[in-house]
Amino acid sequence: MAAITAAMVGELRAKTDAPMMECKKALTEADGNMDKAEEILRVKLGGKASKAASRITAEGVVAAYINGGVGALLEVNSETDFVAKNDEFLAMANLAAKLVAEHNPADLAALGALAAGDGKTLEEVRAALVGKIGENMTFRRFQRFETGAKLASYLHGARIGVMVEFEGEEQVGKDVAMHIAAMKPVALSSEQVPAELIEKERSVAAAKAKEDADKAAAEGKPVQSPEILAKRLEGSVQKYLKEVSLLNQAFVKNDKQSIEQMLKANNASVKSFTMYVVGEGIEKKVDDFAAEVAAQMAASKQA
Numbered sequence: 001m002a003a004i005t006a007a008m009v010g011e012l013r014a015k016t017d018a019p020m021m022e023c024k025k026a027l028t029e030a031d032g033n034m035d036k037a038e039e040i041l042r043v044k045l046g047g048k049a050s051k052a053a054s055r056i057t058a059e060g061v062v063a064a065y066i067n068g069g070v071g072a073l074l075e076v077n078s079e080t081d082f083v084a085k086n087d088e089f090l091a092m093a094n095l096a097a098k099l100v101a102e103h104n105p106a107d108l109a110a111l112g113a114l115a116a117g118d119g120k121t122l123e124e125v126r127a128a129l130v131g132k133i134g135e136n137m138t139f140r141r142f143q144r145f146e147t148g149a150k151l152a153s154y155l156h157g158a159r160i161g162v163m164v165e166f167e168g169e170e171q172v173g174k175d176v177a178m179h180i181a182a183m184k185p186v187a188l189s190s191e192q193v194p195a196e197l198i199e200k201e202r203s204v205a206a207a208k209a210k211e212d213a214d215k216a217a218a219e220g221k222p223v224q225s226p227e228i229l230a231k232r233l234e235g236s237v238q239k240y241l242k243e244v245s246l247l248n249q250a251f252v253k254n255d256k257q258s259i260e261q262m263l264k265a266n267n268a269s270v271k272s273f274t275m276y277v278v279g280e281g282i283e284k285k286v287d288d289f290a291a292e293v294a295a296q297m298a299a300s301k302q303a
Contacts, residue, residue: 002032012037058279059084060137062161064153065097071151072100073163074142075276079135084158084278089137092125100142108139143274156181159278168268179252179259180275188270190241190248197244198237205236246270 004027012023012034022041030036060077061084074097078084095116105111112123120128122139130137145151145165152173153163162177187193209232213223224232242248247260247270254262263269 004028004032008032008034012041058282060140060278061090061093061158062155062276062278063090063093063097063158064155064161064163065094065101066151066153066163067101069145069147069149069151070101071145071153071163072097072142073153073161073274073276074100075140075161075278076137077140077279077282078137083133083135083137086133088129089133090158092122092129095125096122096139097142100144104144104146108142111139111142141276147271149271152177154178154181160275162273162275164273165271166268167271168263168266172263172266172268175253176246176259176263176270176273179249180246180273182252183249184275184277185246185249186244188246188272190245193241193245198241201240202233202237205233209233246273
């Protein structure tokens with residue numbers, strides 16, 4: 001059995017960037033053969049990536065890339081916010097956003113197949129980083145822009161990202177992007193708000209009106225007529241549309257102006273925007289520590 005020295009472990013770690021103990025184990029298994037140990041690590045790292053793939057990734061970052069009229073906004077997720085601050089993870093996210101802008105991949109699979117340097121695809125870079133860190137990470141979604149207009153982006157930390165396609169002065173684009181991150185509109189105009197969101201709001205307003213009517217009846221007070229009720233529901237919907245459509249929102253830097261009025265005053269316009277909030281819609285796993293301990297104790301008693 002060959003003696004495994006600290007220098008050998010250090011050399012293998014430098015070549016593979018794998019954890020030190022994993023390097024030592026691989027060298028021991030390979031009886032000191034460096035090439036064989038590197039091959040063993042690659043297999044192990046790949047296995048590690050596969051095991052991690054089932055774990056929920058609700059943390060992460062949003063990355064943005066702009067080059068003239070071409071740009072991209074991308075969300076990449078991790079299991080913990082600690083990894084989301086890792087320099088290599090951030091570098092991978094920024095590289096992915098650049099690749100989206102430059103190569104216009106059709107979907108996430110096509111993005112993963114793109115060359116990412118050093119003879120590796122982006123998917124291979126991701127899998128290697130999963131193996132190195134031991135935590136799952138996934139590319140979730142991206143939006144590419146290609147326009148004859150201008151692009152502006154705003155990142156609030158790295159958890160909220162916005163890209164805006166606009167005409168006008170650069171500062172206007174930046175202000176609108178920042179406003180979107182703060183106020184989170186769901187559409188550019190009220191006409192573009194998704195029908196399912198409008199119906200959801202109408203249902204909420206109807207349920208509240210019924211609750212009020214039941215209360216009034218119980219107290220012997222007059223109940224609103226169907227005509228008044230219809231106007232009340234429509235008023236609730238219109239208020240909602242004003243609150244969630246960008247052009248109708250009050251500008252965060254001057255609440256006396258709507259975004260539409262601000263744009264008009266600056267001879268500017270917004271054509272489209274995309275906003276990503278990290279982990280939005282992903283159900284996070286909530287660990288019940290007490291239940292976990294109880295389960296372990298029960299298992300130990302049965303053993």
